[in-house]
Amino acid sequence: MPKQVIHPLTGHVYRLTEDGLVEVTDPKTGAQGVFDFQARWQSGELRHADLQMAGWVGRLAQRRGARQPGE
Helix, strand or coil: CEEECCCCCCCCCCEECCCCCCEEEECCCCEEEECCCCCEEEEEEECCEEEEEEHHHHHHHHHHHHCCCCC
């Protein structure tokens, strides 16, 4: 199951994608946006993401990438 977190104030869902980006979904409108771990917009209708939430979810991909077994 992919890592996801619900923002406590906005209700937006922050989910880690397979390519290490953060997908943000507004459950009220269905709007989505894709951001990097520094909340920089990549694509989608949503243009703003919470920096702390995007970082918390997105940095997991960097940590996993740094610890590849057998390297």
